[in-house]
Amino acid sequence: MHSLIASPFLEQHLLLRPGHKDGLLLPEENYEELRAHDPAQPAPAWLADTVRDQWGMDVSGRPASDFLLVRQPSTWGYSKASWEVNLGCNYRCKHCYLGLKVNSGMAWDDKRRCLDAMAEAGVLWLQITGGEPTVDKDFIRSYRHAYELGMMLTVSTNGSLLWRQNLLDLFAECPPYRVTVSMYGATKSSYDELTQRAGAWDLFIQGMNAARAARLPLRMSVIVTEDNAHEEQAMIDLCESWGVEREVYTNMTPTIYGGGEVLTAQSKDHLRMRKQFTGCNAGHTFFHMDPHGLVSICKIGRDDQISLPNEGIEGLARLGAIADRLMLRTGGCSGCTLSGSCTVCRPLAKHFQEAKAPLASYCQHGRKAG
Structure with a gap:
C-alpha cells in the first residue's frame, strides 16, 4: 500500500x-x-x-x-469532489440540511465505477460524507478503493462510530487526510436534544476518545443552534482541551429540497452576516455526487444533475455550462441593487427563497430593514 x-x-x-x-x-x-x-x-x-x-x-x-x-494526468481538469455515500444517519438532527434520512444508494459495482471515474477526472481530494457515511454498508470498501486510487480522503462524520475497531484498523492502514467531526453540544442534555437520539452524547465521547487515542487527524465543526447556543464557549473549550482544531458554524440553511423547517433551529442571536460571495469554481474544478451517482456542481446547486453511472465520465463535459447558468442572478434576485456585494451564491439564495425564509437569514435587504 x-x-x-x-x-x-x-x-x-x-x-x-x-x-x-x-x-x-x-x-x-x-x-x-x-x-x-x-x-x-x-x-x-x-x-x-x-x-x-x-x-x-x-x-x-x-x-x-x-x-x-x-497519479496520471487528466484532461478533465477536476481536482476535488464530495460524495454523499448515503443519506441515512443514526441521528435525527433538527438543523440537518439533508431533510429526510433515507437509506438508499447505489450497488457496490456502481460505487466502484463512480470512484474510478472520479480518479480519471483528476479528483485528488475527496470528501466522503452523508448522512452518516460510516453507517453505509459499503463505507469501508468504498473508502479503501478511493485510497487505492490515490485520493486524499476527508471523512465528515458525527463521530458516533469512530470507536469501532474495523474503522480504526482501516484508518491505520489507509490514513485519512482529515476526519471532520460535527459537534452538537457540550453536555449530554443539549447534545441528545439536538440530535434527537438518547445516548448520542455517550457515543460521541466514546468515538472521540478512540479517535484521539488513535491520533486521527481530527477537526471539529462546532454547530451552534437554538438548543446549544448557551454552550458555544463550552464546546470551544472542550475542543481546546482535546488539542483539536475547530471551526464554528452558526448559520442554518434550508434543506436540499427547499424546505424551511430546519431554519427553526437557528439561534437568532448567532445569525451572522456571511462574507461577500466573490465566486467559486463549482462545476469547473470540483463537483458533488449524491448517493445515486447524480453529479451536481456542489452540495447546494443540485439542479440539472448528471448520472455518472449512466453517462460515464463523458457526462462531466456538461457540468461547466450548468455551473455558469446556475450562478446567474435570476429568479427573484435579478435587478437587485446589492447583487454586486451579495453574501450568498445564486443556488443558495434560491433555496432560501423556496423555503420562504426571512430575508435577514441570507439577504442584505433583510439586514437593512432590521
Missing part, C-alpha cells in the same frame, strides 16, 4: 503523504521522471532525500512500488 502520492493538481504537481496535512510542490520535470521511473527500481536519490527531510521517512534502496503511487 502506498504511503506517498505524486499527482497533478490543476496546473501544478504535488507530492503528498496520506495522513499528513503538509505537502510539497513537485517541479514538472521531477513529476515526469517519476512517471517514467520503473516502479521495481529504487526511488531516485532526490526523492529519497526529499521525503526524509519532509517526513522523516527512509525509502533509500526500496522499490518505488513499495511506497509511491504516481
